Amino acid sequence: MRRIRPLGAALAAVVLLLACGLPAALVAGLVRAGDPPVPQASAAASDDPATVAARRLGERMTAELARQSAALLGGDRTGFLAVAEPVAHPDLRRRYAALRALRVTAWEADATGLPTPVEGRPGEWRLLVEFRYCFVAPGCRTSRVLTGTRWREGDRPRLLAVEPSRSAETGTRPWEVSELAVAVGARTLVATTPALRKELPGLLAQAEAAARIADSYAVDGRAPDRYRIFHAGRDEWQRWYGGGRPKWTGGYAVTVGGGHHEVVLNAEGLVAGGVDDLLRHELTHAASLPERGYPGRDTWWLVEGLAEYAGADGEPIDRYAGLDEVRGLLGGGWDGRLDSLSPADDAPADRVGGSYGISYLAVRHLVDRFGPERLRAFFAAVVHERTPVAEAAERVLGEPWPALHAECVAYVRAVVG
Template identity: 50%
Template sequence: MTDAPGPEPGSRRRWPLWLALGSVAVVLSCAVPLVVIVTLRDHGPGASASASPIAIHSPEPGDPEQMTQLWLRERIADVLTEQAGALLRGDERGFLAVAEPKSAAVGALRRQFRSLRALKVTAWQVRITDIPDRAGSRWRVAVTYEHCFVDPGCLTGPVSIETTWVDRGGVPRMVALAPSPSAQDGPRPWEASDLVVALGKRAVVATTAAQKGHLAEVLREAERAAEVADRYAVGGLPPRHYQVFYAGEKEWRRWYGGDRPEWTAGYAVPVGGGHFDVVLNAKGLHSSVLDDLLRHEMTHAASLPGGGYRTGENWWLVEGLADLAAAGGRPVSRYESLGDVRRLVSGGWRGPLSAAEPGERATDWQVSAAYGVGYLAVRHLVDRYGEEAMLAFFKAVVHERKSPEAASTKVFGEPWQALQDDCVSYVRSAAS
């Protein structure tokens, strides 16, 4: 997609999956087991907000500080209720009213509002499970936002944001906000950047103004890739829409914590509610490989469990399926990483498949060859048993957490060791 020249042969498959465990941190009050939950969904005109009523009186002289904390949490929930309603009805002024004038929160919230609206936010549910901590004259508390986009009835996913407040005569005003320190939680693109968005029938593509010129092409290719990725949906229906973020160099280093291996060109990260965000690295991404990369990453979004999956010994299977989709039906002889697999085999590689995953310090050709091993092994299973059986094996191993031995016997009717040896032999033969 950039003006950089296309990659050298054998370097196109630098697309490792990066997946954090899809866990949601449970924030507990260490003193009082009390939860304030505010739930808002966009049900169209006339949508109403409701908050759990909590009988807490205003702090009085002599009250313990805990009473002030509980009372302040209730007041924060009140203003966040109003803010959530403003977001869903498109009222930017109402959304910003929660912020202390001229504070750092104003600019951050304005960016957040505009990006969330551009992404077609349809649910915004606020949960406060902690009591505010005093920090001088300010108060800090984490707020969890359960949210989703585009589809009004979609399952929500959480994101945790650290907020800082001041008390203005009994009315809390936000003065700062910061993303959760965890890589999975943030910063999300809509927290960190002003986004421009293109909405298609099956895909939503977002980027920054600097990359806006690529938006139409990325959306066009994402719509095509969705048709392929849908075929590999495992354990249910394919995603109702695919969320794709196209990252410039600055955004790539920041979104979702950055810090990917140098050879990463894209990743799919679970964001809760069974949803994945696909993030592409615009740097060096030539348009000739955009379609393959999108098919690869969007197939992860379609095929993996909603909470994500740590690959480990089954890396070859997860990446092999995604690369099967990326290949777009091309014959094995036209697979771009075949030369790197040949180099690996000529160096004496004889398996096992469970050791295929490249390390962070792997060279480009080693990464390319590792993906090639996964692709060829999965391709062989499809050629021998059919796509339906291969997906059943994938489901048993990746979704149901069965061992390859148990899954192979159940799905293919063959012991895994013999079948793995056959796959390794095929990889060596195909690369010769």
């Protein structure tokens, strides 16, 4: 995630990403597309008649969802709407248009249990459904979202509503709740609201350039099939993926399963000259982070430092926008340990900028000292393999971590003088 700087200044990088062990405000759940589906309830000899009836109703609902999925992939809007009552059509038309604009290439829907009656509404039922999807790239590992659906009972059940997921894992996806305008390039997909459509061509060009940098930070060379970027207006920023980000946030990346991280940009927080490094930063997260999240706050400096290093894209150190904030943090408020740099949600802007600046300079020193390949191997050991930093330093870099840590801090102090 990146923070918003005052108008006229560059953005300093701040990322809020899924991290195991972080407080609830910072944690997104881990939806892993490689996991098996939630088991369906199976028939048993002891099932009572109500359970048997609910199972048969669920099977009919699932059949309707299969018809709807085929219609979506086939570009048949009439067929997509045909499973639903007219009350659901406005929402379904918007969802259909958004998913088609995103070039959906896989769409599967499976019930995760038996339907349950809706209290106070005879003949209405709720069914929890797992939707699995791909965009643009055929045959990708699917992302997942768990959603409630409501139905009217019948020989052919009729869909009444599809609820926004509001899931604890990642929150509501943009295509669930918003109209979208979309542009697709060779490496990226960029979506925004119709009101911001005019910004799409420029954003796509900038995203494509950023993707070329981010690709080089993919662990084991496994770059995303497409980087998914959502450009949020004011209302969407508060709604997409659960909203509630720290006020200093200019962008973030969130895992959605299947090896995908979706990037969200805060349209109100972008300033001229700050978009390119923001995109390089966030797409590097999408390329480098594991889908299960990183180990915790004590590795935050490495995750953010790598993204900031990619965002800087080789610019001279004296052009880095956060040096004054680094100097301020060194002067007070920091205990000198890299593993304590992660700022609180309500941290002041200068504290945030200083934290990311120190992280950037520490990673830059490690790259200068050991080269980019060994730095990436160190990152993979710590962030992907969850090897303790001290052990990874000995194994990958060949030196004790206390000495390297002291070197990094000394380098930071030397840079800001």
